[in-house]
Amino acid sequence: MSKKPFHTKILSGRELAGFIKERQAHQVTTLDNPPKLVILRDSDDPVITKYTSLKVKYGTDIGVLVEDRLTPTAQLTDTIDALNHDPAVTAIIVQLPLTDPSLTDDIVSRITPIKDVDNLSGQAPYTPATAEAIDWLLAGYDIKLAGKHIGIVGQGRLVGRPLTKLWQNAGHHLTTFTRQDDLTNLKNCDIIVSATGVPHLITTDFVKPSAVVVDAGTASDHGVIKGDVADDVRNRPDLIAITPVIGGVGPLTVSVLFDHVLTASQTRTY
Numbered sequence: 001m002s003k004k005p006f007h008t009k010i011l012s013g014r015e016l017a018g019f020i021k022e023r024q025a026h027q028v029t030t031l032d033n034p035p036k037l038v039i040l041r042d043s044d045d046p047v048i049t050k051y052t053s054l055k056v057k058y059g060t061d062i063g064v065l066v067e068d069r070l071t072p073t074a075q076l077t078d079t080i081d082a083l084n085h086d087p088a089v090t091a092i093i094v095q096l097p098l099t100d101p102s103l104t105d106d107i108v109s110r111i112t113p114i115k116d117v118d119n120l121s122g123q124a125p126y127t128p129a130t131a132e133a134i135d136w137l138l139a140g141y142d143i144k145l146a147g148k149h150i151g152i153v154g155q156g157r158l159v160g161r162p163l164t165k166l167w168q169n170a171g172h173h174l175t176t177f178t179r180q181d182d183l184t185n186l187k188n189c190d191i192i193v194s195a196t197g198v199p200h201l202i203t204t205d206f207v208k209p210s211a212v213v214v215d216a217g218t219a220s221d222h223g224v225i226k227g228d229v230a231d232d233v234r235n236r237p238d239l240i241a242i243t244p245v246i247g248g249v250g251p252l253t254v255s256v257l258f259d260h261v262l263t264a265s266q267t268r269t270y
Contacts (some may be wrong), residue, residue: 002080006176006240007237008236008237008238008239008240008241009141009240009241009242010241010242010244011137011138011141011214011241011242011243011244011248012080012247012248013133013137013243013247013248013249013250013251013253014044014247014251015251016136016137016140016251016252016255017251017254017255020255020259021058021061021062021255023171023268024062024255024258024259024262025061025062025063027262028063028262029063031265031266032064034065034267035064035065035089035090035091035262035264036064036065036066036067036089036090036091036262037055037059037064037065037067037088037090037091037093037117037258037261038066038067038069038091038093038200039052039055039056039064039066039067039068039069039093039095040069040071040076040079040080040092040093040094041068041069041070041071041094041095042071042072042073042076042098042099043069043095043097043098043099045221046225047100047218047225048095048097050091050225051095051230051250052068052095053068054250054251054253054254055257058255058258059200059258060163061263062258064258064261064262066067069214071105071228073098073099076094076098076107077102077106077107077110078177080092080094080107080110080111081110083115083117084110084111084112087164089259090115090261090264090265091115091116091261091264091265092111092112092115092116092117093118093120093257094107094108094111096121096157096158097150098121101166104120104157108120108121109121109123111124113125114264115264117129117257117260117261117263117264118158118164118260120157120158121239122157123231126263127166127256128157128158128159128162129160129161129253129254129256129257129260130158130163130195130216130249130253130256131158131159131162131163131166131223132157132166132254132256133249133252133253133255134163134214134216134249135163135166135167136192136255136256137214137243137248137252138212138214139193141241143191143212143240143241145167145170145172145191146170146172147173147226147242148173148190148191149173149174149175149188149189149190149191150167150173150174150175150177150189150190150191150193151175151176151177151184151185151186151188151189151191151192151193151194152164152174152175152177152193152194153176153177153178153179153183153192153193153194153195153196153201153202153228154177154178154179154194154195154196154197154217154228155176155178155253156195156197156262157194157227158195159195159216160176160193160195160196163193163195164176175188175189179196179198179201179240180205180218183202183206184200184205184206186202186206186207187206187207187208187260188208189208189211190210190211190212191211191213192206192207192211192212192213192214193214193216194213194214194215194216194217194227194228194229195216195217195228196217196228196229197217197218197219197228198217198219199217199219199221199226199227199228199258200226200228200229200230200231201228201230202215202228202229202230202233203230203232203233203257204230204232204233207233207236207239208237209238210238210239210240211239211240212239212240212241212242213229213233213239213241213242213243214242214243214248214249215227215228215229215242215243215245215248215249216228216243216248216249217229218250219222219252225246227245229242229243235238248260258263
């Protein structure tokens with residue numbers, strides 16, 4: 001009897017997000033007033049505009065009001081202060097990166113914690129959306145983390161750092177890497193999550209057979225959005241699972257974000 005050929009499972013966040021979206025749309029109908037999310041960005045970078053447009057569409061689909069504001073960097077602080085005090089505004093996002101990243105901490109720390117649905121300040125009662133989405137994605141496909149060696153590449157504020165904290169608090173065994181580290185050590189990892197924004201950083205030489213690979217990195221290369229994982233990894237049939245080029249972590253990140261918006265709408269006291 002011949003052995004069944006190995007086929008890599010595709011981790012489609014889009015499929016899972018569809019079920020979550022139905023539940024959220026129903027939740028919105030039970031509220032007296034639809035929640036309102038304001039997204040502030042100071043750039044027309046194609047990666048930023050892509051993700052902003054996805055959030056606007058998602059909000060429209062479930063009945064949440066989403067306002068996309070292109071705001072000069074110098075006006076962000078005053079704008080956030082006004083939105084904090086506006087009772088019609090449920091949630092605020094500053095879409096990163098800013099044109100001057102050195103201002104990030106000062107600007108995001110202005111957001112009132114309950115309205116800081118991406119927890120960019122680190123003071124809000126939410127796990128940052130992309131980190132939580134990765135956790136949801138693996139759970140949705142019944143990929144167990146217990147007893148596995150996990151490698152997280154990148155320690156940025158949006159993904160790597162909060163995901164490391166989330167999984168360390170859950171007691172999982174993990175190793176963190178920066179893009180400058182010797183990534184051949186990823187060969188020891190059963191599960192690899194990469195979120196550096198360096199196109200094709202993770203090559204097949206760094207990935208062992210039967211690994212799970214989650215690509216949470218995005219960058220614009222001549223107007224084309226690319227992830228951290230190289231094509232030679234995606235073409236391998238001997239992995240347990242891998243996220244697709246499009247439709248992996250991204251759709252679930254938006255779902256998580258709107259879960260936080262709904263939580264904010266139910267807990268605000270103003």
